[in-house]
Amino acid sequence: MKIRLSYGTAVKMGLHRGKMLAEPTTAYVMLGEKCESNCAFCAQRRDSRKENYLSRIIWPEYPVEVLKEIKGFSRICFQTLDYEEVVDDLLAILPIIPYIPVSVSIVPIPREDIVKLKNAGVQIISIALDAANEEIFTRVKGSGVSNRFTWKGHWNALRDAVSIFGTANTHLIVGLGESDEDLVDVMLYLKKENITTALFSFTPVQGGAQPDVGRYRAIQLARFLIYRGYEDFLELADGKISKIRVPEREKESVERGLPFLTSGCPGCNRPFYNERPGGVIYNYPRKMYEKEIKEALEQLRNYSKLVF
Numbered sequence: 001m002k003i004r005l006s007y008g009t010a011v012k013m014g015l016h017r018g019k020m021l022a023e024p025t026t027a028y029v030m031l032g033e034k035c036e037s038n039c040a041f042c043a044q045r046r047d048s049r050k051e052n053y054l055s056r057i058i059w060p061e062y063p064v065e066v067l068k069e070i071k072g073f074s075r076i077c078f079q080t081l082d083y084e085e086v087v088d089d090l091l092a093i094l095p096i097i098p099y100i101p102v103s104v105s106i107v108p109i110p111r112e113d114i115v116k117l118k119n120a121g122v123q124i125i126s127i128a129l130d131a132a133n134e135e136i137f138t139r140v141k142g143s144g145v146s147n148r149f150t151w152k153g154h155w156n157a158l159r160d161a162v163s164i165f166g167t168a169n170t171h172l173i174v175g176l177g178e179s180d181e182d183l184v185d186v187m188l189y190l191k192k193e194n195i196t197t198a199l200f201s202f203t204p205v206q207g208g209a210q211p212d213v214g215r216y217r218a219i220q221l222a223r224f225l226i227y228r229g230y231e232d233f234l235e236l237a238d239g240k241i242s243k244i245r246v247p248e249r250e251k252e253s254v255e256r257g258l259p260f261l262t263s264g265c266p267g268c269n270r271p272f273y274n275e276r277p278g279g280v281i282y283n284y285p286r287k288m289y290e291k292e293i294k295e296a297l298e299q300l301r302n303y304s305k306l307v308f
């Protein structure tokens, strides 16, 4: 069986010569040769496949056996394409890897398959909603792109995962045409359902633009505070975040830049998934420098009023 490793993962494992601008703390493994789905924002979609890419990342191919020796990562994340044998392939691979916490990012699968993955040692399952509301979901990920996925089906699968694992993870993309209010509402709801959120910025594979960085900072801060348990800390005007009040107890974390780091499973930093080297960094894959924190807060202030 063949797998693909993200460029940074392959370099860190010594399988590929190259430079790493930031070391991945999680090993990213892509599984599957051909995706049966056609999500509008994805480089691996059925109608326009850029074989070696997922988001901005290059994924060289390796035999699965390279995973037997894997070390030095705090997690392995299997980013699976949508194909029929995906669960069987995962069940064949999981026993060969040494003990490292495993996340699996996958399309909705039957409940009994989620149980099988849990029994095989998967720690976290992630089912990406990507879109912040049903209408956008249908347009970019559902019937609008001839996919079988539905908003309801994804939520049912997430709830199945929570009932089996106690929690689940989802991915949300900022910049698909949603409002800030959509994102805030869906994150509040996800939090209540015990589902964690990994934020991504829309990264055009053809056409479209990345979101305004100030807006992204406001959504990052909102996500951070929502998952710290706060609900009433922001004001909206016409669906846009107009003001964020940082609770006294969170001031220090914000001043350390924690809301602007990559969000997701513990130990996941996804370097350069959404960024061009030298360009705007949406998700910081490492501790931020003071200058970067100042800049991020400035970007945020250009978008929303920030009250400490």
Ligand code: SF4
Residues within 6 Å of the ligand: 026, 075, 076, 077, 078, 103, 104, 105, 126, 169, 171, 198, 263, 264, 265, 268, 269, 270
């Ligand atoms: S948050 Fe990171 S480790 Fe978790 S599923 Fe997403 S990419 Fe994988």
